Amino acid sequence: MNNQHFVNKAFRVFVINSILSSAGIVMGTFVDAVILGNAFGESGLSVLAVSMPVYMIFNLFGFAFGMGGSLKVSESIGAEDKNGAGTYFTQAMVFSVVTGVFIAALGTLFLPEIINLTGGSGLDAASDYLGPIMLTAPVFILAPVLSLLIRSDADPFLSTLGISASVVINLVLDLVFIFGLNMGIFGAALAMIIGQLSAIMVYALHFFKKNNHLKLKPSSFSPRAAYRLFRGGFGIASSYVYLSITLIVINSVLSAKIGAAGLAAYNILFNVSLFAYALFDGISLALSPLVATFSGEKDTESVYSTMRLSLKTSVVLGTLCTLILLLFAAPIASLFGVTEDLPLMVQTIRIFAIAVMPSCFNCIMAHFYQTIEWSFFAGFIYFLRGFVLVIAFSLWFIPVFGVSGTALAIVAAESLTMVFVLITAMVLKKKGGYRNLLLFKEPVILKDSLYETTLSSDIKELERCVEEVEAFCERMNIDTRNVYFINLTIEELAANIINFGFNDGKAHYINIKIVLFDGDIYIRLRDDSTSYNPFEASEKPDEDLDYLGVSIVRKKAKAFAYNRTLVYNNLLIIL
Numbered sequence: 001m002n003n004q005h006f007v008n009k010a011f012r013v014f015v016i017n018s019i020l021s022s023a024g025i026v027m028g029t030f031v032d033a034v035i036l037g038n039a040f041g042e043s044g045l046s047v048l049a050v051s052m053p054v055y056m057i058f059n060l061f062g063f064a065f066g067m068g069g070s071l072k073v074s075e076s077i078g079a080e081d082k083n084g085a086g087t088y089f090t091q092a093m094v095f096s097v098v099t100g101v102f103i104a105a106l107g108t109l110f111l112p113e114i115i116n117l118t119g120g121s122g123l124d125a126a127s128d129y130l131g132p133i134m135l136t137a138p139v140f141i142l143a144p145v146l147s148l149l150i151r152s153d154a155d156p157f158l159s160t161l162g163i164s165a166s167v168v169i170n171l172v173l174d175l176v177f178i179f180g181l182n183m184g185i186f187g188a189a190l191a192m193i194i195g196q197l198s199a200i201m202v203y204a205l206h207f208f209k210k211n212n213h214l215k216l217k218p219s220s221f222s223p224r225a226a227y228r229l230f231r232g233g234f235g236i237a238s239s240y241v242y243l244s245i246t247l248i249v250i251n252s253v254l255s256a257k258i259g260a261a262g263l264a265a266y267n268i269l270f271n272v273s274l275f276a277y278a279l280f281d282g283i284s285l286a287l288s289p290l291v292a293t294f295s296g297e298k299d300t301e302s303v304y305s306t307m308r309l310s311l312k313t314s315v316v317l318g319t320l321c322t323l324i325l326l327l328f329a330a331p332i333a334s335l336f337g338v339t340e341d342l343p344l345m346v347q348t349i350r351i352f353a354i355a356v357m358p359s360c361f362n363c364i365m366a367h368f369y370q371t372i373e374w375s376f377f378a379g380f381i382y383f384l385r386g387f388v389l390v391i392a393f394s395l396w397f398i399p400v401f402g403v404s405g406t407a408l409a410i411v412a413a414e415s416l417t418m419v420f421v422l423i424t425a426m427v428l429k430k431k432g433g434y435r436n437l438l439l440f441k442e443p444v445i446l447k448d449s450l451y452e453t454t455l456s457s458d459i460k461e462l463e464r465c466v467e468e469v470e471a472f473c474e475r476m477n478i479d480t481r482n483v484y485f486i487n488l489t490i491e492e493l494a495a496n497i498i499n500f501g502f503n504d505g506k507a508h509y510i511n512i513k514i515v516l517f518d519g520d521i522y523i524r525l526r527d528d529s530t531s532y533n534p535f536e537a538s539e540k541p542d543e544d545l546d547y548l549g550v551s552i553v554r555k556k557a558k559a560f561a562y563n564r565t566l567v568y569n570n571l572l573i574i575l
Contacts, residue, residue, distance in 0.1 A: 005528070007302050007309070009528055010290055010567045014290060015282060015286040018156065018282040018284075019282030022279070022285065023275065023279075026274040031167065031174060032170075032174065033045060033048055035175070045267045045336065047129050050118040050126055051130055053118045053245075053248050055133075060240035060244070061103070065141075065229060066148035067148060067370070068232030068234070069145065069229055070288070071371060072084070072232060073088050073213065077293060082213060086213070086217035089217075090219045091219050091221065091225055092149060092229060093142075095221070095226045096141050097138050104134060107137060108134055111127060118248055125184070129185045131189075132189045136193050139193060140196055142200060143199050146200060146204075147159045148285075150203055150206040151285070153213050162199040162202035166195035170192055174187070234375070253394065265403040268345055272349055276321050280314055281363060283310050283360075284310075284364050288370075290302075291306055291368065291371045303372075310364055310368075314361065318356050321353075321356050322353045322354075325350065325352065325353035329345075333345040344404065351408055352411070354411045355407070358418040361418050362385050362418055372438075374439060381421060384420060385414055386413075389417065422437070425439060449476065450515050451514040452513045453465055454509050457507065459498050459499070469486060472514065482575055486521065489573050489575070501529035508527065508529055509527065511525070512524070512525055524573075526568055526569065527569050531564050532569060534571070553573065
């Protein structure tokens with residue numbers, strides 16, 4: 001079994017929370033669309049349609065700084081670099097707030113021009129909605145940054161909780177402000193803002209936790225530092241700037257060809273598509289911190305295991321999503337108050353369903369390539385699927401097929417992008433001599449200089465482990481003194497984890513890895529109990545025999561560290 005149990009558990013926890021988080025983000029705009037569509041009809045949906053490009057700009061910077069920061073934080077945690085984690089966290093926070101203030105100032109100053117640019121010319125209510133949204137740009141940018149950062153610091157549940165809180169508060173306040181207080185479309189904007197602020201307040205609870213790595217550190221705030229962090233997440237976040245431009249183009253074409261009815265219909269398709277995308281966005285956001293952490297640990301097989309799980313999960317959920325859209329297109333369209341154009345919307349949603357599977361594949365592969373620092377390839381995937389191809393096909397299909405042409409354009413763009421990714425990956429694999437199409441650059445660690453095993457909570461298994469470790473040390477010609485301390489380290493730490501960490505009656509496991517690297521002996525113990533640090537517990541008096549051996553390890557090791565990483569405990573000892 002080795003490390004597979006830990007990969008499975010971490011992936012399961014992260015993917016559930018990430019999908020819920022992605023769905024929660026979508027719910028914010030979806031709730032507004034349903035309520036405004038039923039309250040104000042086509043005019044309400046049209047206002048949301050012209051507001052979407054602005055949200056995409058917010059998401060561009062929020063996810064660029066958030067993904068760039070979270071990937072660097074995950075790598076730093078995996079490499080036991082706490083100062084690095086704090087530095088990247090501080091930079092992500094400062095750069096996102098400064099950017100938000102700048103956008104708020106420009107957006108407020110040029111609001112009429114922005115509304116006209118996004119296809120809202122003649123929509124008087126657009127300024128009532130976009131005005132307060134633009135003014136609070138820092139809030140909308142900071143919320144996803146914090147969500148991604150705390151997720152990378154082993155707190156996916158709190159990330160999901162914050163997003164859930166924002167959705168519930170937004171829904172309740174929408175009903176109160178629009179129907180109770182008759183605040184009109186301005187009430188919907190105010191509800192959205194308060195919802196985002198509530199999410200930030202929930203995320204802030206992470207900083208009171210004991211094992212929090214996200215601490216403010218003296219950092220460089222130069223334009224170069226901002227660019228490096230932004231670039232680290234831009235491959236993924238670029239999809240938002242492309243989507244923003246795409247929305248402007250499609251809104252303009254629909255407004256000219258069909259009018260407000262076309263804008264309203266496309267807003268329905270857009271919100272439906274966001275829910276479908278939330279599934280594989282969730283899978284992608286789950287794999288990123290796992291792959292980044294395992295890369296930092298030089299754990300190649302766990303990287304591959306994570307991707308196998310991601311692709312298998314995407315097939316299952318993608319198939320389920322496709323069937324739901326095909327079978328329940330009519331009730332989904334009816335949620336938005338559609339009556340006259342219901343058959344057209346049902347047909348459009350069903351066409352879009354064909355795009356779900358290729359979209360899922362493209363999104364997951366782009367996130368993976370971004371995580372392993374193939375930023376150009378990841379960015380080009382989003383450039384194709386979210387900009388060049390979808391605009392080209394939209395300009396071709398919309399004049400011919402009307403609103404349904406928008407769905408056909410998505411199907412064509414995603415399918416061609418998938419073919420491009422597969423062909424390009426095969427070419428690069430052949431040229432670079434990679435093991436597979438993931439194009440992952442594996443660290444050079446000789447297998448003969450590595451020992452790895454996994455123990456259950458049965459302490460008797462330690463005997464087998466000790467025998468294997470002695471054989472490994474003999475094979476590697478490790479001197480007698482170091483053999484003694486290796487065995488002492490593993491026996492004492494594993495015994496304490498089993499006796500005091502595995503005390504809830506559930507099945508647990510410990511993964512043990514020994515690596516010889518640059519003349520030092522690295523020992524890593526990973527367990528899936530709740531937070532338990534035997535080094536901290538060993539600060540009790542040495543006469544407490546349960547911790548006597550652990551105290552000796554503390555004194556003799558060159559270095560030791562404990563981290564709560566992803567959803568398990570990591571102990572690193574260097575002899």
